[in-house]
Amino acid sequence: MIQNDRISILETGFSFWEHLSEEEKELLAASCSIVQFEKGALIHRHDEICIGMLLVLSGQIRTYILSDDGREVTLYRLYKGDTCILSASCVLDAVAFDVLIESVEPTEALLVPLPAFHRLMTQNVHVELFAYKLSTERFSDVMWTIQQILFMGADKRLAIFLWDETAKTGEDTISYTHDQIARYIGSAREVISRMLKYFSEEGIVSLSRGKIRILDRSRLKGYL
Amino acid sequence: MIQNDRISILETGFSFWEHLSEEEKELLAASCSIVQFEKGALIHRHDEICIGMLLVLSGQIRTYILSDDGREVTLYRLYKGDTCILSASCVLDAVAFDVLIESVEPTEALLVPLPAFHRLMTQNVHVELFAYKLSTERFSDVMWTIQQILFMGADKRLAIFLWDETAKTGEDTISYTHDQIARYIGSAREVISRMLKYFSEEGIVSLSRGKIRILDRSRLKGYL
Numbered sequence: 001m002i003q004n005d006r007i008s009i010l011e012t013g014f015s016f017w018e019h020l021s022e023e024e025k026e027l028l029a030a031s032c033s034i035v036q037f038e039k040g041a042l043i044h045r046h047d048e049i050c051i052g053m054l055l056v057l058s059g060q061i062r063t064y065i066l067s068d069d070g071r072e073v074t075l076y077r078l079y080k081g082d083t084c085i086l087s088a089s090c091v092l093d094a095v096a097f098d099v100l101i102e103s104v105e106p107t108e109a110l111l112v113p114l115p116a117f118h119r120l121m122t123q124n125v126h127v128e129l130f131a132y133k134l135s136t137e138r139f140s141d142v143m144w145t146i147q148q149i150l151f152m153g154a155d156k157r158l159a160i161f162l163w164d165e166t167a168k169t170g171e172d173t174i175s176y177t178h179d180q181i182a183r184y185i186g187s188a189r190e191v192i193s194r195m196l197k198y199f200s201e202e203g204i205v206s207l208s209r210g211k212i213r214i215l216d217r218s219r220l221k222g223y224l
Numbered sequence: 225m226i227q228n229d230r231i232s233i234l235e236t237g238f239s240f241w242e243h244l245s246e247e248e249k250e251l252l253a254a255s256c257s258i259v260q261f262e263k264g265a266l267i268h269r270h271d272e273i274c275i276g277m278l279l280v281l282s283g284q285i286r287t288y289i290l291s292d293d294g295r296e297v298t299l300y301r302l303y304k305g306d307t308c309i310l311s312a313s314c315v316l317d318a319v320a321f322d323v324l325i326e327s328v329e330p331t332e333a334l335l336v337p338l339p340a341f342h343r344l345m346t347q348n349v350h351v352e353l354f355a356y357k358l359s360t361e362r363f364s365d366v367m368w369t370i371q372q373i374l375f376m377g378a379d380k381r382l383a384i385f386l387w388d389e390t391a392k393t394g395e396d397t398i399s400y401t402h403d404q405i406a407r408y409i410g411s412a413r414e415v416i417s418r419m420l421k422y423f424s425e426e427g428i429v430s431l432s433r434g435k436i437r438i439l440d441r442s443r444l445k446g447y448l
Contacts, residue, residue: 065371094360097367125349132356136318139363143321146370147289 013055019126031116037103044101050090052114059107076141085134157185159223237279243350255340261327268325274314276338283331300365309358381409383447
């Protein structure tokens with residue numbers, strides 16, 4: 001990659017760029033590197049693997065928590081253009097919790113390694129603000145997950161609906177609009193769309209125009 | 225309250241104070257006020273009630289979410305010296321979720337009203353950083369709640385233990401150390417202590433030296 005390309009990525013990806021001194025810009029440009037993760041690679045594990053901040057260039061990464069008995073709950077997913085901040089959580093004092101981060105598919109990212117990130121964050125308040133504002137955005141993602149999946153039961157209600165409908169017809173595919181499903185199970189169209197997207201990202205269903213196909217009945221059953 | 229007292233509270237309570245200009249210090253000191261909330265008063269409700277940032281002087285406030293069917297989950301509690309930031313969530317772009325906040329007991333707080341808070345946050349990056357760093361600390365509190373209560377099942381395991389032990393003896397009080405309980409139910413002492421504190425704040429048990437007394441059996445049953 002040519003140096004200019006990299007600077008253009010840094011300028012676009014990190015809103016704090018304009019607040020950096022010339023020396024800080026040089027430090028950032030010189031220290032960052034392009035990293036590749038294979039499908040399923042573990043990117044972050046509590047404080048054991050803590051590599052720094054990642055700007056996703058292609059692919060997909062997933063942040064999740066793991067229960068004692070091995071059950072996983074996906075908190076959120078990041079795609080091209082998104083910045084992964086919890087992969088630098090070990091230098092963020094206000095982050096006092098543990099998550100796991102993995103690449104769901106082959107992923108390319110720009111890595112700002114931990115030492116450089118830490119130094120920039122310590123000496124420039126705009127970098128620190130960027131980190132904590134991003135953390136708060138992830139907080140919003142997690143709150144959605146809690147409210148809809150763990151708490152409001154929208155996942156369960158949707159899973160029951162999908163299970164019952166396919167049991168009725170004996171087929172794997174049902175034809176309903178998101179709006180119709182929302183009215184059937186007393187939810188909002190927006191919630192159903194986001195929940196179906198979640199199920200589809202988890203590989204439980206596949207979505208095509210007006211149709212929902214069950215791909216993994218045993219995982220769907222786990223939500224009943 | 226004398227002006228000097230108030231400035232001393234602002235200095236101690238808000239770490240951004242030293243980064244404010246003289247004009248900003250004056251704005252903050254002149255706009256903030258002492259507010260009282262009765263027991264059970266609603267302090268924040270989505271974007272309908274959004275009064276600004278609160279520094280708790282005495283009492284206790286609770287942040288919680290409410291399900292469609294009226295079930296409440298307490299996310300965290302704040303006490304003397306804590307700052308409540310989500311009561312100003314309507315001006316924090318990165319906060320895209322809804323919570324409810326109430327005073328659990330008669331509470332006195334220093335209020336930085338929304339317009340002044342918004343103005344300070346817009347013109348001084350240190351105030352914005354303070355707000356988002358605090359939000360991230362609350363994110364940590366919420367992650368603890370999710371992992372232990374909604375996900376890891378520590379609440380359920382502890383409730384089963386308390387239920388079974390009191391059923392065995394027919395009494396309302398059991399005598400175990402937190403460490404003993406942790407070993408019985410395969411958890412960590414720290415988790416049991418925090419979970420018992422949670423149950424005690426919810427009014428389900430009362431704690432005294434080496435003893436746990438069940439106060440509300442029907443609520444305890446809800447965790448089984």
